[in-house]
């Protein structure tokens with residue numbers, strides 16, 4: 001299979017790329033700067049369509065991992081980058097898929113555990129988790145993170161790609177998901 005990983009130069013993307021490459025798949029990681037890897041790295045602009053979008057045309061799967069690291073001080077500049085890098089890159093991946101003459105059958109999209117409500121009565125998981133945002137006692141910093149996660153998933157929902165199955169969680173039509181809390185892939189059919 002050809003597997004394209006926007007943001008595939010980061011922690012999770014590199015693990016995925018290495019595993020898929022080892023298994024014999026044709027892996028293309030999209031990154032903003034060139035890096036050395038045994039698989040293909042294509043330079044892209046996560047806010048603008050360009051030649052890079054050709055790598056998505058004819059791919060079997062797209063796994064979008066792009067987003068500014070959240071490992072930083074949450075000042076105004078970083079907050080803006082955290083939000084815009086996720087929403088913008090998800091929209092542009094959707095546009096690339098929408099324009100493809102041979103769109104990928106599957107688009108897997110990273111999300112985050114911070115979309116869930118803060119609670120002690122039960123664990124939030126991909127099947128039964130309660131989404132956050134409506135709680136009266138949510139601190140402002142958490143509310144920001146919930147807002148980012150919600151906007152990120154909305155960008156995926158709004159992408160008009162009828163030939164491509166979009167997968168995040170919860171609510172996926174197939175139970176393949178990127179576990180928000182652990183960063184691990186699970187597959188259960």
Ligand SMILES: NC(=O)c1ccc[n+]([C@@H]2O[C@H](COP(=O)([O-])OP(=O)(O)OC[C@H]3O[C@@H](n4cnc5c(N)ncnc54)[C@H](OP(=O)(O)O)[C@@H]3O)[C@@H](O)[C@H]2O)c1
Nearest residue numbers: 007009010011012031032046065066067068069085110183
């Ligand atoms: N790691 C986890 O345990 C975990 C858990 C839950 C959710 N997630 C989410 O899963 C995704 C991948 O996680 P990760 O740990 O692999 O993150 P990461 O190591 O920070 O990698 C993120 C990738 O996004 C790209 N990126 C950075 N800034 C960007 C920007 N402003 N615009 C577009 N792309 C940008 C980077 O590629 P270039 O700099 O090469 O462009 C990088 O390869 C993230 O969105 C993260 O929030 C991760």
